[in-house]
Amino acid sequence: MDIFDSTPEDKFFDIIFNANRNLVRNEIKNLLIKFVAMSEFCDNKGINQDEIFNHLKDGDFIEELNDIFIQISGNILSSNE
Numbered sequence: 001m002d003i004f005d006s007t008p009e010d011k012f013f014d015i016i017f018n019a020n021r022n023l024v025r026n027e028i029k030n031l032l033i034k035f036v037a038m039s040e041f042c043d044n045k046g047i048n049q050d051e052i053f054n055h056l057k058d059g060d061f062i063e064e065l066n067d068i069f070i071q072i073s074g075n076i077l078s079s080n081e
Helices: 008-018 021-044 049-058 062-079
Strands: none
Touching: 008 062, 021 062
16 A cells, blocks of 8 residues: 555654654554553453464554554644644
């Protein structure tokens, strides 16, 4: 999926390298909070790290990752207005 001759990942990195540092910091912090919450959720459900890593190796997450790149980029750009 190309957006204006670049991928969502390329646009994401262009945005985070050029956007207001505090906006980028807040988005990264929010992403890490979600990661911690999901890690705790998996631990509470008895899902161990080996199962997660196997899922990562077996999966193709390009579409989902592109959605996250687009979402975070949009959050940063809309906060910058």
